[in-house]
Amino acid sequence: MIKAENLHKYFGPIKALQGVTVEVPEGLTLVLGPNGGGKSTFMKVALGLYKPTKGSVRLLGKDPWKSPEARKSVGVAFDPGRFPKLTTGREWLEFIARGRGAGDEDVEKAAGLFGIEDALDRRIEGYSSGMLKRLSLAQAFVGEPEVIFLDEPLANVDFESVAEIVEIIKKWKAGGRSFIIISHIWEPFENIADFGVVISGGKVYLAGPFAEIKGEVEAMFRPPALDNE
Numbered sequence: 001m002i003k004a005e006n007l008h009k010y011f012g013p014i015k016a017l018q019g020v021t022v023e024v025p026e027g028l029t030l031v032l033g034p035n036g037g038g039k040s041t042f043m044k045v046a047l048g049l050y051k052p053t054k055g056s057v058r059l060l061g062k063d064p065w066k067s068p069e070a071r072k073s074v075g076v077a078f079d080p081g082r083f084p085k086l087t088t089g090r091e092w093l094e095f096i097a098r099g100r101g102a103g104d105e106d107v108e109k110a111a112g113l114f115g116i117e118d119a120l121d122r123r124i125e126g127y128s129s130g131m132l133k134r135l136s137l138a139q140a141f142v143g144e145p146e147v148i149f150l151d152e153p154l155a156n157v158d159f160e161s162v163a164e165i166v167e168i169i170k171k172w173k174a175g176g177r178s179f180i181i182i183s184h185i186w187e188p189f190e191n192i193a194d195f196g197v198v199i200s201g202g203k204v205y206l207a208g209p210f211a212e213i214k215g216e217v218e219a220m221f222r223p224p225a226l227d228n229e
């Protein structure tokens with residue numbers, strides 16, 4: 001689904017990606033790693049928001065930087081979500097939907113999925129932080145794109161919402177959608193993740209079927225044992 005070869009992305013002197021080679025299959029992929037490791041940059045290059053400095057990336061067999069069709073098949077939620085605050089939720093979601101070839105009824109559907117249908121005609125500046133998160137998730141799901149990129153979908157959400165969001169993702173994955181999820185809170189996804197990629201220092205540190213790399217991932221995130229002697 002995503003094929004990156006020797007992918008580099010520099011921002012002036014900052015080398016955010018330094019030779020990422022990985023093949024991400026269909027299904028649900030968790031992208032993990034330390035802060036500043038290059039996860040979000042990888043996501044942004046893979047969805048066609050950034051042009052690679054060097055190397056190549058294919059999304060659904062196409063160059064996402066050049067191919068509008070590839071981008072139409074992709075939904076994305078950034079973290080933190082940023083929106084034009086004087087627009088309404090409906091105006092924003094309709095704008096996203098039109099870009100994706102989807103209709104107004106898709107907006108109602110996506111808003112309903114995340115429980116913000118009653119707030120759709122209010123200006124975004126009046127939304128609570130929880131509603132902003134739900135709006136950014138609805139933006140990713142509107143029009144039912146084939147591939148959904150989510151950057152930290154569980155950050156800053158309350159406990160009940162974690163289970164609700166994971167359940168929605170699980171259902172949509174069962175319905176044939178693919179997900180690329182960057183999340184520091186990865187445990188809720190461990191039973192539904194098909195693949196995992198750990199990016200650190202702009203390189204792939206570890207990649208493979210999640211069931212096979214889970215042990216290593218757990219060890220990476222385990223705090224060091226205390227020395228009692």
Ligand SMILES: Nc1ncnc2c1ncn2[C@@H]1O[C@H](COP(=O)(O)OP(=O)(O)OP(=O)(O)O)[C@@H](O)[C@H]1O
Pocket residue numbers: 011014015016033034035036037038039040041042
């Ligand atoms: N647009 C940009 N301009 C300049 N530097 C950037 C830009 N985007 C990312 N960086 C830098 O590139 C490096 C990788 O950042 P990136 O956001 O990809 O990491 P990350 O793994 O997603 O981190 P986090 O978990 O903190 O979000 C960091 O040093 C970051 O400051």
